[in-house]
Amino acid sequence: MLRVENIFASYGKIEAVHGISFHVDEGEIVTLIGANGAGKSTTLKAIMRLVPPGAPVLTKGDIFFEGRSLLTVEPHNVVAKLLIALVPEGRHIFGNLSVLENLILPTWTRKNDPDVPMDMERIFELFPRLGERRNQRSDTLSGGEQQMLAVGRALMTKCRLLLLDEPSMGLAPQLMYEMFRTLKKLNEGGLTIVVVEQNARLALQVADRGYVLDTGEIVAEGPCAALLDDPEIKKIYLGG
Amino acid sequence: MVIVQHFVNALQWGSFYALIALGYTLVYGVLSLINFAHGDIFMVGAYIAFFVSTALLASDSFGLSHFQALSLTIPLTMLLTSCVGMTLERIAYRPLRRKGAHRLYVVITALMCGLVLENGNLALLGASRRTLPEMLDKVVYNIGGIAVTNLKIGVIFTALLVFVALQYIVTRTRMGMAMRAVSWDKFALPLMGIALDRVIVFTFVMGSGIAGLGGMLFAMSYPVLDPYMGSMVGWKAFIAAVVGGIGDIRGAFLGGFLLAFVEIMVAAFLPSTFRDLFAFTVLLLIMWQRPTGIFGAPQTTKI
Ligand SMILES: Nc1ncnc2c1ncn2[C@@H]1O[C@H](COP(=O)(O)OP(=O)(O)OP(=O)(O)O)[C@@H](O)[C@H]1O
Ligand SMILES: [Mg+2]
Numbered sequence: 001m002l003r004v005e006n007i008f009a010s011y012g013k014i015e016a017v018h019g020i021s022f023h024v025d026e027g028e029i030v031t032l033i034g035a036n037g038a039g040k041s042t043t044l045k046a047i048m049r050l051v052p053p054g055a056p057v058l059t060k061g062d063i064f065f066e067g068r069s070l071l072t073v074e075p076h077n078v079v080a081k082l083l084i085a086l087v088p089e090g091r092h093i094f095g096n097l098s099v100l101e102n103l104i105l106p107t108w109t110r111k112n113d114p115d116v117p118m119d120m121e122r123i124f125e126l127f128p129r130l131g132e133r134r135n136q137r138s139d140t141l142s143g144g145e146q147q148m149l150a151v152g153r154a155l156m157t158k159c160r161l162l163l164l165d166e167p168s169m170g171l172a173p174q175l176m177y178e179m180f181r182t183l184k185k186l187n188e189g190g191l192t193i194v195v196v197e198q199n200a201r202l203a204l205q206v207a208d209r210g211y212v213l214d215t216g217e218i219v220a221e222g223p224c225a226a227l228l229d230d231p232e233i234k235k236i237y238l239g240g
Numbered sequence: 241m242v243i244v245q246h247f248v249n250a251l252q253w254g255s256f257y258a259l260i261a262l263g264y265t266l267v268y269g270v271l272s273l274i275n276f277a278h279g280d281i282f283m284v285g286a287y288i289a290f291f292v293s294t295a296l297l298a299s300d301s302f303g304l305s306h307f308q309a310l311s312l313t314i315p316l317t318m319l320l321t322s323c324v325g326m327t328l329e330r331i332a333y334r335p336l337r338r339k340g341a342h343r344l345y346v347v348i349t350a351l352m353c354g355l356v357l358e359n360g361n362l363a364l365l366g367a368s369r370r371t372l373p374e375m376l377d378k379v380v381y382n383i384g385g386i387a388v389t390n391l392k393i394g395v396i397f398t399a400l401l402v403f404v405a406l407q408y409i410v411t412r413t414r415m416g417m418a419m420r421a422v423s424w425d426k427f428a429l430p431l432m433g434i435a436l437d438r439v440i441v442f443t444f445v446m447g448s449g450i451a452g453l454g455g456m457l458f459a460m461s462y463p464v465l466d467p468y469m470g471s472m473v474g475w476k477a478f479i480a481a482v483v484g485g486i487g488d489i490r491g492a493f494l495g496g497f498l499l500a501f502v503e504i505m506v507a508a509f510l511p512s513t514f515r516d517l518f519a520f521t522v523l524l525l526i527m528w529q530r531p532t533g534i535f536g537a538p539q540t541t542k543i
Contacts, residue, residue: 053340054427080433092428094421101417108414109433157433 001026001192002047002084002161007061008047009039015041016056018216029183029193031203031224033237034213038062040196041089043213044163048086049075053082054236065161085159089166089196093148095139099130102149106157113158123152126182143170149177155186161188162194168202180206200237204228212237241385244510250504251497252392252461253537255399258496259454259486260477262406263447265492269483270423270443271337274347277328277354279474281448284357285321285455286465287365292316297373309488310375317456318449325448326441329407333480334437354471362472395457402450410489415442423487483523485536494534500521 002024009017016082017039024030026035032040045055047063047069063070065082079083085106103123105206107116124131127148133141138149146165154162167183168176184206187193197203204210212220212233221234227233260282267275296302296309304312330351336346379390410416418439422429429436458473459465476499484495499519506518526534 030429039279050427050430051338074435075430076433076435079431087433088431092425092431096420096424097417104414105417105421105434108418131461154431160526188395 002194003064004047005062005064007043007046007063008059009056010059011042011056013031016216017046017239018215019061020218021061022115022211022221024192024194026089026192027061027187027190028158029187029195029207031207031210032194032196033198033200033203033212033227035237037215038213039216041165042212042216044086044165044194044196046090047078047163048084049078051075068188075122076109079106079157079159082114083153083158085157085158085161085162087150087154087164087167088171091146091148091169093138093141093153093177095137096133097138099138099149100134101154102153103130104212106153110158116156117197119156119158123155126155127152131199144172144175147171147175149184151179158159159191161192161194164193166196166198168197168199201228201239204238244386245301245363246504248386248388248392250501251396252500254339254497254500254503255395256454256458256473256496257477258399258493259402259457259482260474260483261452261492261496262402262489263451263479264478265484265486266447267487268445269487269489269501270419271333271440272423273333273345274350274478275356275436276347276350276478278447278472279472279477279526280354280357281321281325281328281476282451282455282458282464282469282477283361283436283467283470284324284451285317285448286372286459286469287361287370287455288320288452289313289456289459290370290465292320293373297375299486304376310520313375314403314453316455318452321452322445322449322454324357324442325451328448329444334440342482349376353411354474358467358471367466372459372464372465374463376460391457391461395461395506398453398457399493399496402453403489404452406446406489409446415439419443460485479523483526483533485530486534488533488535491533491535498534 004020006019006021006024007017008015008019019044020039032043033042047070058071062128064136065084070078073082094105103120110116129145130148130152133145138146139147147170151164151167167179168174180202183193183195195203195207204227204231208226209222210224210227211218212227220227247289263278267273269441293309293313296312297302300528309376332349333346336447338348381388381390410419418429418434422436422439429439477496479494480495480499483498484493502522503515503519506519510518
């Protein structure tokens with residue numbers, strides 16, 4: 001479904017990603033793990049074709065989605081036409097908009113889609129807290145609720161491939177497991193998922209396959225069970 | 241009675257200030273950019289109105305009545321002026337935004353754009369002043385001893401209408417929702433499948449279209465045009481927008497009228513040389529009490 005081929009990505013003169021390749025098949029959950037500054041967020045932003053400032057420039061390599069190169073696709077079309085969505089690091093919800101408005105905004109490009117109200121109901125089923133607070137200004141939500149909103153908002157694009165950048169950030173352990181259970185549920189419903197996660201153990205338990213990044217390069221990859229057993233990875237990323 | 245007459249005049253001037261202030265506040269609210277060229281876009285609007293109306297009325301082939309010419313000049317002026325605003329965004333601000341330039345440079349660029357518009361006009365059209373052709377047959381209503389022209393009523397009514405329409409667009413439509421979203425977080429907008437440039441261009445089109453309308457109405461009220469006519473009015477409208485709380489539509493509207501009221505009341509009771517001194521002192525006092533302006537909330541909430 002998604003194929004990243006030897007990409008190099010830089011912010012100005014600083015190169016953050018030096019030749020990363022990986023692929024995601026339809027129906028999979030793939031996780032990218034690695035230390036701070038390894039280039040995980042950079043990779044996701046590059047896939048979304050987001051532009052500077054804030055996102056890197058792709059200097060080399062190519063990204064294919066269902067066989068089609070993304071290089072010439074504009075970021076809003078990556079979302080609206082190709083149906084790839086990103087839950088960005090740090091949530092980036094629109095704090096001055098109500099919860100409901102945050103969820104309506106991504107449906108703008110689905111103008112004549114009769115499923116919108118149903119999808120909205122599904123989000124409220126998935127995250128009942130959002131339903132209770134639908135008319136509240138979204139910057140008055142708690143951190144965890146904001147994270148749910150960020151995920152809900154991405155799902156409202158009706159994406160087929162969902163990229164998540166540290167969806168568990170700032171969540172209490174309980175909510176963190178809940179979030180991953182939700183992802184699993186979505187995946188069982190047919191959504192393909194790429195998740196970047198600090199909590200490597202949790203991510204590897206939920207995902208099918210994983211890639212380990214270190215300073216802009218992939219240093220290990222494989223089925224999650226194998227990565228979980230790898231002594232080297234255990235030592236560095238799973239805390240022994 | 242005299243005071244009521246002043247009141248009407250203040251409403252008219254307030255309308256001009258408000259129409260310009262709304263454009264300042266719109267662009268600032270969405271982009272955190274103070275578009276210092278905005279006063280000059282108002283001037284360009286007046287000139288466009290001049291050329292359009294002159295062309296429409298001069299050629300006999302059209303055979304238009306004054307009223308028909310007026311109803312054509314309004315949309316054409318707004319359209320052409322918004323093209324000027326769009327062009328500025330395209331050639332001056334967008335490249336800077338792409339490069340992630342610091343705000344200071346963008347503001348300086350805006351100032352320079354304003355100067356280019358003023359002096360470009362001067363170079364192209366020369367220093368001779370132009371007079372807008374008469375398009376509205378003047379009617380003076382005498383309401384209980386107060387003289388009000390149909391033009392004045394039109395100006396005040398237009399400002400009110402524009403305010404209500406803008407408020408509606410920003411709070412009730414999807415484009416308005418997207419504008420508010422951009423004002424909070426530019427980065428995340430494309431992730432909603434919406435093109436950032438589309439929202440920004442729309443903002444500039446609205447802002448400069450309204451300034452064009454204001455310029456036209458101003459030129460109809462004070463028919464002599466010169467290239468610098470936008471600068472002082474523009475500065476004052478900017479201050480009005482800040483006092484109202486820049487980024488807030490209600491603030492810009494109210495600020496425009498507030499400034500006009502203070503000005504006209506001061507001019508009514510004191511020598512006219514005191515006007516600006518007093519007007520700006522009052523505004524300073526308001527800012528001193530409320531540094532974010534009347535409707536302004538701290539930093540993050542714009543529009
Ligand atoms: N906007 C930016 N401008 C310049 N350099 C950046 C920018 N964003 C990231 N970098 C640099 O790129 C490198 C990779 O950053 P990236 O955000 O991709 O890391 P990450 O793997 O997501 O880390 P974390 O786990 O901390 O989120 C880092 O060295 C960082 O300093
Ligand atoms: Mg990151």
